[in-house]
Amino acid sequence: MLLSLEPRGRQSRAMLWLSPLLAGVLTLASGALLFAILGHPPLETFKVLLIDPVSDFYGVSELLVKALPILLCALGLAVAYQARIWNIGAEGQLLIGALAGSALAVHIIDWESRWALTLVLAAGTLAGAAWGGLAAWLRTRFNANEILTTIMLNYIALNLLLFFVHGPLKDPAGFNFPESATFGDASRLPAVVEDGRVHAGIYFALLALVAVWVLLQKSFVGFQIKVLGLDKRAAGFVGFRERRLVWLALLISGGLAGLAGVGEVTGPIGQLVPQVSPGYGYAAITVAFLGRLNPIGILFAGLLMALLYLGGENAQMAANLPQSITQLFQGMVLFFLLACDVLILYRPRLKLKWAKRAALQKAAA
Amino acid sequence: MDIDLLTNIFYAMVRTGTPLLLVALGELVCEKSGVLNLGQEGMMLFGAVIGFIVAFSSGSLWLGVLCACLAGVLLSLLFAFVALGLSSNQVATGLALTIFGVGLSSFIGAAWVGKPLAGFEPVAIPLLSEIPLLGRMLFGQDLLVYLSFALFALVAWVILKSRAGLIIQAVGENPNAASAMGLPVLRVRTLAVMFGGAMAGLAGGYMSLAYTPMWAENMTAGRGWIALALVVFASWRVFRVVLGAWLFGLASILHLVAQGIGLAIPGNLLAMLPYVATIVVLVVLSRDAIKTRLYAPVSLGQPWKAGH
């Protein structure tokens, strides 16, 4: 190899933030190459993918609708990942939140009280937290690896949701479609603009953003979470309670994912359907890493991811590209990010230069 | 339950357990060398879609199988470059590989969803396959299942008997000491990761060419993840891998059993069983943290760079 890596000795702060940008650029470049190979003109395809969807107000509003669940999940994941608790289960926690909220909502369709919405949201959030708590229990009590348990809980959650939507929660008046009855107005999240689907969930996302920022950057509990993540032995040495922190991190990330789920069914969808989430919980993993587990970074990464989702839908309609292009780009950007992150600790050098320098030194001596 | 039903259940158990066995054998070798590759699901799916497309286009199932393996190796090289070459976090890199593999396979396979293909058919071995109960299970399968038996024997021999097995175990236990001794740590690990990729690709090919000869998005349904749990279940011991894979195969076909004894349980609830079983198994086996530590490769999942 012509390039060699030389340790910097300390982290490069600039690369910490440049690396996600570099990863983005590399993803775009590979995307362009892919489009060219498939016979789609790259620039036009990117326009269809990334610019057209947000070229009007409705598009921007749709962007926010998509960004909300991703942001909520990713903020929760950031808390868990800071503690090096690999919660891969945001998807399942989101689905369970949607399921629990819906189970309550279809039973109180006739309520007109404001409490209906509060209760439904609380049910969803608590259910998500419980689903996360299940993984915490399995890990703290039985030492079961949370990566595997949360993944399994995702599949279980999906099958539970399918069972309920095909069975107990199916709308009796729904012509046998696998859908629940439409929720009552009192349990719907109100829209915040007139001609768009952006709903009041946006306030929750902003609140969560600030809360997670304070937790991670300002609070002593957040400090403990970071110490646990960076250095388990040091955490034990000063007596930070690992079990409590694991519970806390998984309850928070589960709760936020549950809120995201119930926000979907009470917001843009309005009923329980099998396709509550097109993989928001998985996309949030990429978003959390891309945003450097930092709430502000996650905000930008989340908006970008939402744009990719919109673009994927648009590309299917306008450019006849499979919608799965969204996931493809997700995977690519995460890969490039991990590869670019090597630059945080290492400085790239041209080998050629080394050889030359050595020769010069020899000549001098 | 009559004997025919039992024979069929045993047969289906091995058939269903085969992709798990293949992936788990590959991941076992990989983890023995100290590398945790969480990208099994992604490599499986990529193998499945490439295997299907090649077999469909060329008309040769075996060419499909070969390309499925190569597809798995290709993705595993991507993992090896980032996780070993650049010594990044293996957990995050493995996740990236799975997300990428899921996306890539859906993207490539979009035009091939639902196309019909005549897949591998069972090749019954005369006489042996007529042994009651176990005959069909062991001797009435398709060729890829027999191949999984052979690969199992190969992996068992390498790990337990060969010098290569010693080297893999040494690298997985203490890469610094292995390197000081002159063993090429990164090369050993890269080869182990590639073997894991080939096995995952093969398992994907088995799914799309033999088990259900067709391509559907996410058709592996978490088998790559279950295989990862299987390696923990097996405490990194090769004979337990085959046992675990078949047991999970059994858990996945319990609807057959349920039908057999006349139980009507909704399909979605039965479909949860393998996943629930995985959690139960993890709980039972991980409880004793010290025991787990005894068998797990010491340096599993830790990035390593030469010269330290």
Place this chain on the structure above:
Amino acid sequence: MSFDTASTPRLQMRGITKRYPGTLANDRVELSIQPGEIRALLGENGAGKSTLMKIIYGVTQPDEGEIIWHGEPLKMRDPAQARGLGIGMVFQHFSLFETLSVAENIALAMGAAAGTPKQLEPRIREVSQRYGMALEPHRLVHSLSIGERQRVEIVRCLMQDIKLLILDEPTSVLTPQEADELFVTLRHLAAEGCSILFISHKLGEVRALCQSATVLRGGKVSGHCVPTECSDMDLARLMVGAAEGLEASYPKVHGGLTRLRVDDLNWHNADPFGTSLAQCRLEVRSGEIVGIAGVAGNGQDELLALLSGEVRLPSTERERITLDNQPVANLYPDARRQLGLTFVPAERLGHGAVPDMSLADNALLTGFQMGLTRAGMINHGKVMAFADKIIADYAVKTPDAHTTARSLSGGNLQKFILGREILQQPKLLVAAHPTWGVDVGAAAAIHRSLIALRDAGAAILVISEDLDELFQISDRIGALCSGRLSPLAETAQTTPVEVGRWMAGEFEPVTHA
């Protein structure tokens, strides 16, 4: 025993230079060694000994200079080539694989051509008997004692036709008696013509074993000498230059009130690789330093974890450890800290400090009970002030408190950690290996800080593998062996030989009731 200096040297190193980012590890190093010669390579931590050995053994390549073997210049590409030439190396941190058997370990190192582990067994037995190092080829390495593991390393080298044996601080893991046995084997080897390069920083044993010595300082050869003709002071000056604090001797004192009492502490270690503690009794009084000697792996880590609170006893056993007569054995570390215990663990990075966090964050790590937080929020101003005070008071060399712990040198980080603990004004300080891997200047500063804390009335417990250090600073001394604690003696009333016997387990067992 003599060797012919006129003959061709077995190994010559000429102008060896090796650079690492930020340091010059070897700077034009010259070294030559004759057949049958036992040569010491002396130097303190970081002097470049390890780098030089790795170059000889082919683990790394020099940037400049040449290696001459039996008069022939050659390039040492890798350890396999070195072994092929008859060079063997015994690492300080053993390069053994615990999950493999003795025979498998040896077979791995010898290459495929040497045969399978089974085929090698008779030779392993033969070699180990010939040099008086009993070994059972079938046993798994994790079931061996530290001394036995070292034998595996040495036998592994002796399986081939050995010409040069390099040993990196081999006695650091042995009791003085075991070290003497090792010296017998080494002299036997040298008499057969094998050259031995013996790396150490212990002057006494170098004088006992080696005919010649090369001293490294700061990557350069600072001198050659004949150890038997030099005083400790001469050698020490070659090793560290004109450093202060080398001869410092501190007055011994008697302690006051009992601060820490460990009473009949029994603890079963569920980890088969670990040590269980049996019937440990110990008292540390205010205003004294108690030193605990012992070879690594004899229960130090376990005792430390029980004292710090990382491992806790059930509350029915809480009286086993008391601090100022208050039972603490069931308390978490933070609760013990509130009662006045502070702690300096053996490992600086990864235990005493979080490597990737700033010094300020690392100050908060144990100092959080000093009013650095309010209503659950961190007071960053106070944290910075505390960190700056540690840096100023303990002369920690660092650009600022935002620097990560990882980027500090061992000595500076240790000063920071020790300062952090002392500034919390402890009643009891427990310090593990306080000067391990630290340069002489920093070690002297650390010793002075400990003595000052003692004189201010704190009780101090020091656990160390360095017997010289313990005799220098502690007022009373004891030793750990296989999880049992010897009785304590006044340091002034005992000798290293006696403590060495305790380290080997030769002390009156505590009688059962």
